[in-house]
Amino acid sequence: MWSGGPASQPDTDAGRHRPIRVIVVGGSLGGLSAAVWLRDIGCDVVVFERSSVLLEDRGAGIVLNPATVRYFLTRKVADLRRIAAPIRALQYLGRDGEILSTTTTSWWSSAYNVIYRSLLDCFDRARYLLGEEAIGIEQDEHEARVRFASGRVERGDLVVFADGVNSAGRRLLAPGCTPAYAGYIAWRGTVSEEQLRPETFDLFHAAITYHLLDDGHTLAYPVPSRDGTVEPGRRLMNWLWYRNVDRPALEDLLIGRDGRRFTASVPAGFVADRHIARLHADARAALPPPFAEIITLTAEPFIEVIADVEVSRMVFGRACLLGDAAFRPRPHAAAGTAKAAEDAYQLAMALKAHQGNVPSALRAWEPGQLALGRAVVERARQAGDRLQHGRWQVGELVPFGLYKVSDSMMLEEYLVPSAVS
Numbered sequence: 001m002w003s004g005g006p007a008s009q010p011d012t013d014a015g016r017h018r019p020i021r022v023i024v025v026g027g028s029l030g031g032l033s034a035a036v037w038l039r040d041i042g043c044d045v046v047v048f049e050r051s052s053v054l055l056e057d058r059g060a061g062i063v064l065n066p067a068t069v070r071y072f073l074t075r076k077v078a079d080l081r082r083i084a085a086p087i088r089a090l091q092y093l094g095r096d097g098e099i100l101s102t103t104t105t106s107w108w109s110s111a112y113n114v115i116y117r118s119l120l121d122c123f124d125r126a127r128y129l130l131g132e133e134a135i136g137i138e139q140d141e142h143e144a145r146v147r148f149a150s151g152r153v154e155r156g157d158l159v160v161f162a163d164g165v166n167s168a169g170r171r172l173l174a175p176g177c178t179p180a181y182a183g184y185i186a187w188r189g190t191v192s193e194e195q196l197r198p199e200t201f202d203l204f205h206a207a208i209t210y211h212l213l214d215d216g217h218t219l220a221y222p223v224p225s226r227d228g229t230v231e232p233g234r235r236l237m238n239w240l241w242y243r244n245v246d247r248p249a250l251e252d253l254l255i256g257r258d259g260r261r262f263t264a265s266v267p268a269g270f271v272a273d274r275h276i277a278r279l280h281a282d283a284r285a286a287l288p289p290p291f292a293e294i295i296t297l298t299a300e301p302f303i304e305v306i307a308d309v310e311v312s313r314m315v316f317g318r319a320c321l322l323g324d325a326a327f328r329p330r331p332h333a334a335a336g337t338a339k340a341a342e343d344a345y346q347l348a349m350a351l352k353a354h355q356g357n358v359p360s361a362l363r364a365w366e367p368g369q370l371a372l373g374r375a376v377v378e379r380a381r382q383a384g385d386r387l388q389h390g391r392w393q394v395g396e397l398v399p400f401g402l403y404k405v406s407d408s409m410m411l412e413e414y415l416v417p418s419a420v421s
């Protein structure tokens, strides 16, 4: 039976005279972050990604954190001002679209595609294998073996499962730990800034803008366009509307246009027309006019089910869970990508500090990442519960951050490659 390995292993790695062979399962932001950092400390890394084509974003933005961009800055591979849009204010709108409060901020938003392609460019494409779905793992004190749906079996000293919210690694190693529905969903989408009325563009283009409802909230902020353009007026306006949805209504929303049943999200192009028509009608009826405008301009919005994922262990012998596979915070902390990148970086630092002894490096790595994951999940859960039930105050600072609220704020000078040594 291919399943999880022993809880602890003897330290058999001392005296190894070859590079550590690392199998990374999942080639998105967490997997690629692990791949580049581990490769740079001398590991022999191969990434196995289930998708048969290179990944494309879900059309949503990512708020940057120093952890998200550490690799690019440390290796001096990108001037982030060219791939990120500044968010200079947090503002709250009232029911008629009037500004109720404004707070100065220094957040930066980017897009999944931009970060993914930039990381991929830093890695060896011959070692990034598409169309490989991990389905089993077996291990002993000497090595781990991962089995793929293709029939391939790969041997490694370390297996990093960075395979996301529905992680196969988590199913195999920590069965019983499943996502817990939070009671609400996010409707999401983007619209080109060029399509906005001038006054709507003026209102939204330099800020992250919130509107609070008794039973939900909505927000919008600019993100780079699909081709990476960050010039104001040519970017995308990214919006989310978090709506409380009971189980029966959720089941209905998850049935796609073609009758297919989705679980964690319904991608753009697959949401049933009647649900989109209802969304547009509700937006016109319940939201400030600028929010109603951007939502009704979005012909193909998508749905993300909000759920908490929280493991009690991240290390299983020679295998570990990282990023969303281990902890998936609700989006309110804007920390999911940063946490995946931080897990990856800290893993490489632990292996380096333990001179390649995999079991002892993993033991040293786990407590800090467990604490970080728990803290971010809890902060995002508390914020979500208040935001969805009318208990958030106009003007309150939103809890963006990895280790603490507001550590995602970055001055422009920080984004220049020479800023980090």
Ligand SMILES: Cc1cc2nc3c(=O)[nH]c(=O)nc-3n(C[C@H](O)[C@H](O)[C@H](O)COP(=O)(O)OP(=O)(O)OC[C@H]3O[C@@H](n4cnc5c(N)ncnc54)[C@H](O)[C@@H]3O)c2cc1C
Pocket: 025, 026, 027, 028, 029, 030, 031, 048, 049, 050, 051, 055, 056, 057, 058, 059, 060, 061, 062, 111, 112, 132, 133, 134, 135, 162, 163, 164, 165, 166, 167, 168, 169, 322, 323, 324, 325, 336, 337, 338, 340
């Ligand atoms: C295609 C894509 C687009 C995204 N777009 C956005 C966005 O626009 N905005 C945003 O905020 N977040 C987006 N995310 C989510 C975001 O990347 C994560 O929440 C966060 O960065 C943590 O990343 P992760 O690598 O841990 O997990 P994910 O990004 O979820 O990556 C998991 C990867 O593992 C692969 N995988 C799953 N199972 C297996 C298996 N058995 N074998 C091999 N590979 C497997 C998946 O195909 C996926 O590429 C996107 C994720 C993906 C995969």
